[in-house]
Structure formats: C-alpha cells, structure tokens
Amino acid sequence: MLTPHYSPSSLIHNPPSPRDITLSLLLASQAHLGHSTSLWNPSNQRYILGVRQGIHIICLETIAAHLRRAAKIVEGVSEKGGLILFVGTRPGQDRAVVKAAKLAGGCHLFERWTPGAITNASQILGHGKVVEMDMRDRVKVKSPNVQADAQKLDEHEPPKPEDVNKPIKPDLVVCLNPLENYILLHECGLYGIPTIGIIDTDADPTWVTYPIPANDDSLRAVHLITGILGRAAEEGRNRRIRRAEREAMEAAEGG
C-alpha cells in the first residue's frame, strides 16, 4: 500500500487551491530556502526569519500570507474578466505556466519576453489576433440580426483603422522569475499594470506590486505557487461565468 507521497506531475495536472496552503506544504516544497547571506537584498529583511547554514530562511507564515493575498488578487481580477499573463522563462517552468494560463483563461509566456511588447505593442503584437469575448468566455461572431445594427452604426461612425486589430495589454502579470524579467516588470510599471512576483532573498521586492517572498530556484516551490494562483484564477473565472449565465437566463425569462 502506497503511503501519501509527493509526485511532481500532480502539481501540474491537479494543482492545489489557496485553501490547501499550509506551512508544512510550503516547507516540504522548499519555498523557505533563500540565497547565501552575502547575496541578499536588504529590502527583503522584513521577510527573512534568520540564517541557517549560510543561507537566509524566509519566514513560512510570511510566505503563506503573501501567497494568500496574491491568490485573492488573481481571483478578483479573473472574476471581473481581466486578462492575466503568467510569465516563467526558466527551464522547467513552462508546463506550470501553460497550465495556470489554461485554468485562468489567460495568456502564458515561457520564452524570452520581447522588449516593447507593451510599450511598442502595435509593432510587436500587431499581427496577433484579437477577439471580442462575452463574460461567459465565448467568442462573439456577427449574427445576421446584429449585422443590420452594425451597418447602421457603421454609417453613423465607421470603425477607426487603428482599432481594427488593436493590440491589448494584460490586466495582471504573474512573474515567476523577476530577476530575469526586469524589462517586462518595468514596462508594466510604466503602464500601471499590477504585477505579482516570486521574490527571493536576492531579488528586489519593489519591482513588483505584490511580492510573494519565496524560493524561486526550486521548481517544486515554483510549480506549487503557480498552481495555487492558477486555481484561484479558475475559481474566479467559474464564478464569473456562472453569474453571467444566471444573468442571461434571467434576461431571457424577463424578455
């Protein structure tokens, strides 16, 4: 009989939810292990519990609290229909990032961020296809009835050429390795896009809006955090879809 044990694929296939955050889970996932004391960023001292064997140890309760806050934010953004971008460019992070984006109905990025994708979006993302989605995450396609109304609108005010395939920006960016993606975080800062990031003891917590002080080098810790945020986004999204369906039914009954 197999006793409960850790299987790496479970963090990808069936990630835990924010409700499953426990200090023992974070400890087992090595989320508390910081870097060597000589490499620290002193801005992080509020998150550090102490020193052991030459490395800084991040306080587990701090990790849990910040992670729960980040999950709440992700859930809220998802519930309002915001676009969440999950970014993780280190090797091994791609599967977690793709899964989290899938749960959230958002976007993923696991290769190098092209600088200017936000500030110079028309040039870099100009070829990307943009669709119109309702709150049930269904793509709107012009029906014959709408065609007549749209034509009337067109006569009144034709769509501007630059709006036809206007590049869009994310509403929230979750970054798993802020040290490598400082350009992305800078661009988000320029445009007021909130960011969540896994801040290790050598990273700068001011680079992101909502830091999660944790170990960014352990894949297990990173997959855990990404999975939790993905699940939170999924919950928010499901709530939004259910509410939209309810409203649609009520409108249909009323109309």
Place this chain on the structure above:
Amino acid sequence: MLSFRSPLSQCSFQSILKPGLKSTNSAFSRTQSFAVSARAALASPSIQEQAVDTDSIVTRLAPASPSYFTGSADFFDNWLALQELSRKYQTLPVVPADEVSRVRWKTLQQYRAIVGTQVKSAKYKKIVNLLNRLNRIEPSMLPEDAKNMLEKYKRPEDSNLAKPKQQQIDKWGRAWATGRRKTAVARVWLVEGIGEALVNGKPLAEAFPRIVDRESVIWPLHITDRVDKYNIWALVGGGGSTGQAEALTLGVAKALMVHEPLLKPALRRAGVVTRDPRAVERKKPGHLKARKMPTWVKR
C-alpha cells in the same frame, strides 16, 4: 439598439489595486468582430465560436490565443500541441531509429508562409524533432489524432517539379544506368545472373589489372550480398583506370536500384549513390598549377 458597457471601468477592481493604478485594457469600441482565425490547418483555435445573442452584450477584447504575448502565437500553439501529443503517447511502442521511414517535413520557408511570423530555424528544429519522435511510433498503433497532426506537417509533393524519368527493366530483364566520375562515362546493363562481368567486351580481370579497381566495380553488389545474383555488361570510356572504375561503381549502383529500389538506404550508407563531383581543378593566372604558386621572392 445595442448598448455597450466596458466591464472593467465599471467594476470595483480599482479597490483591489494600489491607488494610482488603473486598468489598461481598452474599453470595447465599435470595432469589427473577428471570427477566430483558422490560418491553414496549423493554427488551432482553442476557443468556442458562438453565434451572438443579444442578452450577453457585455464584452471585452481578449487575445484569440493564450500565446498572444509571445509574438508568434501560431508557432507556440503548434509546439505545445505537439508536446502534448508526444507526452500522451510516450509509452507506445517505437520503431528502431535506423528502420524508421524517412519523412520529408515542411521546409522552414513553407512553415513560415503558413504561420506568418519569421520563426527562427532553431525554433522550427524543435518542432521537427517532436515530429520525428511521433513518427517513430509503430505505424499500426499510431492513433488518429497523431496521424492527422503528422499529415499537416508533411511536405507536399511539388507537381511542377520535373521528375527524372524512372528507368524500367526491359523485356530481357536488363536495367540500364549511367555512371560518371572525373571525365569517365560508363553505361551499365545489369541482368539477373550468376556473377559474370564484362567491361568493354573484356572480363573484369583483363579490363582492370588493379585489384582495387575490380573491387570498386562490384562494390555495390558486394555490400548487398548480391555478387552471385547479377551479371554486369558495361561500356566505359574517357578518363583513366580509377575514374572508369568509379564510374562503373555508380552505374552498377543505379542499375541495382532499378532492380531493387528498397536497397537505396543501404547503398547510400555505403556511399555509392552520390555522383562524386570532384574534377581536375583548372589552372589559374599567377599560379603554376591550380594552387601551386611560383617561389616567393623578397625583392
């Protein structure tokens, strides 16, 4: 009369953000609706298309693909789909690497034309590696979805290209082929027989005094263990003894491929299928020969 609301500006999202930050996603404007693009068969839309209903009029602009921010969404979607398939079927039995049939996948230029973006060759190579891995699965056990995916990436036969005329075996059972090396030209007729060889009417030992030349003439038959199964009758002219022998090698190999086309990979591995393009290099002005220069003088 349709009314449009921007959901993001109206919600209490502001309260979650730090003061000073606001949502950057643009409000819905009177733009054209886009159906999810289906560029060739390789862009795989993951979103469901629905006919619009007037009740759900609150809309937002969203990317058609989750790989939107990569800049080449179609490429990443394709890559992820192939990775998923490869993982799904990783336990299926596999044909040994040297026995797998060689498939010609789409060239980088063809793939770029389909996907639209300037995909780098290193990136496309990753896709080709995954395709080769999927292609190694035992053909009888290859599932439908994997088979369809592989078909999409196969290079189409270019019907405009002129194909070389396929040599046939004539009514006397002979296959005819030519071989060339340096300035020697050989015409070879290969018939099923007992292992005789005549070159310009002479037996092999008389035509080529050197053992090496004799061996190279029957080398294609030797490596395929068919020395005693075919007779060679050849006419060769031009060049010198080795050039003529190597020309015969190529001719015999090509004639053998007419008899047994399936021997081509084996003959290629032995190196007898390629026409050796090396020829005597011309003499150049300022040189004594092709490369040799006159003695350097200080003054």
